[in-house]
Amino acid sequence: MTARALINAPKTARKGDIIEIRAMIAHKMETGYRQGPNGQMIPRDIINRFVCTYGGAEIFSADLFPAVSANPFIAFSTVATESGTITFAWTGDDGQTQTATAEIAVN
Amino acid sequence: MVWRKPGLAVFAIIFGGGAMAEIAGEEKKSGSGFMSRETQAMQADDTSNPGMFSVLDGERLWREPVGPAMKSCASCHGDAEVSMRGAAARHPAFDETSGKAIDLAGRIKLCRRDKQTAEPFPRGSEELLALTTYVGTQSRGMPVAPPVDERLTPSRENGKRLFEARIGQLDLSCASCHDDNWDKRLGGSPITQAHPTGYPIYRLEWQSVGSLQRRMRNCMVGVRAEPYEFGSQEFIDLEAYLNTRASGLAVETPGVRP
Numbered sequence: 001m002t003a004r005a006l007i008n009a010p011k012t013a014r015k016g017d018i019i020e021i022r023a024m025i026a027h028k029m030e031t032g033y034r035q036g037p038n039g040q041m042i043p044r045d046i047i048n049r050f051v052c053t054y055g056g057a058e059i060f061s062a063d064l065f066p067a068v069s070a071n072p073f074i075a076f077s078t079v080a081t082e083s084g085t086i087t088f089a090w091t092g093d094d095g096q097t098q099t100a101t102a103e104i105a106v107n
Numbered sequence: 108m109v110w111r112k113p114g115l116a117v118f119a120i121i122f123g124g125g126a127m128a129e130i131a132g133e134e135k136k137s138g139s140g141f142m143s144r145e146t147q148a149m150q151a152d153d154t155s156n157p158g159m160f161s162v163l164d165g166e167r168l169w170r171e172p173v174g175p176a177m178k179s180c181a182s183c184h185g186d187a188e189v190s191m192r193g194a195a196a197r198h199p200a201f202d203e204t205s206g207k208a209i210d211l212a213g214r215i216k217l218c219r220r221d222k223q224t225a226e227p228f229p230r231g232s233e234e235l236l237a238l239t240t241y242v243g244t245q246s247r248g249m250p251v252a253p254p255v256d257e258r259l260t261p262s263r264e265n266g267k268r269l270f271e272a273r274i275g276q277l278d279l280s281c282a283s284c285h286d287d288n289w290d291k292r293l294g295g296s297p298i299t300q301a302h303p304t305g306y307p308i309y310r311l312e313w314q315s316v317g318s319l320q321r322r323m324r325n326c327m328v329g330v331r332a333e334p335y336e337f338g339s340q341e342f343i344d345l346e347a348y349l350n351t352r353a354s355g356l357a358v359e360t361p362g363v364r365p
Contacts, residue, residue: 004160004163006153006154006155006159006160007154008152008154008155022154022155024154024155024157026157026160028314029314069311069314070157070314070315071157071160071314073155073157
């Protein structure tokens with residue numbers, strides 16, 4: 001499944017450069033603490049795990065909790081080591097994982 | 108009371124502080140100018156602006172054939188980047204059929220009902236917001252340009268009247284804050300000049316995209332007045348007035364606001 005995600009990563013970089021990567025995914029991040037109009041609790045539905053891999057190796061991961069806002073936005077930096085694929089994976093409470101990718105050319 | 112300018116103080120003394128001046132051209136400033144640097148940065152970058160999800164949804168809906176005729180927005184209007192450029196800047200506009208002012212979301216609803224012969228999306232629905240945001244963003248950077256059309260005058264005048272009328276248990280008008288005290292703060296938040304340049308906006312408090320009418324309803328509840336219904340003529344008239352007031356400021360859709 002392709003995520004509705006917005007990725008901002010440089011397309012090219014010099015070897016050894018520190019690059020910033022930003023990823024945002026569309027998700028309502030329902031906390032599980034809110035009531036619907038009928039007084040019933042709205043069940044929790046959040047993304048609880050984010051993992052980023054670069055050339056197959058994990059470079060960043062995060063656990064997310066109900067206090068995180070809707071459409072979570074995550075930014076971090078890494079060192080450009082080699083040309084390859086940066087993969088982003090968000091796993092939700094329903095166990096589904098959504099992924100997105102970005103290519104980077106390092107010279 | 109702290110006065111902005113000596114001239115204004117003289118003016119207020121003469122008129123007993125009752126009627127305040129409208130915001131002068133050089134002082135006119137979009138809501139984004141009042142925000143923190145962080146929120147401004149969030150709006151400025153399309154990969155950090157959560158309103159862009161709504162734009163992407165709108166783009167999909169723009170191309171989606173619906174109704175018995177299986178027509179999409181694109182079937183008639185083609186590429187929105189060309190055909191919809193400026194559309195948001197000139198709405199509310201006059202609608203020939205109904206003989207009234209109509210706002211952008213209302214126009215999209217009508218088009219869907221009459222031209223696509225499909226079930227129109229209700230006001231406040233994600234779909235209508237998405238289409239409005241998508242169409243709105245095509246005018247990004249263009250100056251708000253209320254149409255020169257005398258038939259809009261009654262609507263604008265009524266909007267101005269509503270803007271200046273005191274309402275609710277707190278007995279405040281829109282103008283009490285947004286004309287007279289826009290350089291101050293209310294409960295820690297800056298009071299803006301109420302220029303609707305970024306709508307539909309992504310409001311962090313809402314955690315979603317919402318319309319100008321939703322925002323105005325918030326303010327009405329804030330002064331403990333009964334808000335007008337979504338799509339009511341009062342709101343359209345207010346929008347028509349606000350657009351003349353914001354004339355010349357750049358469209359920012361999708362704006363991000365705290």
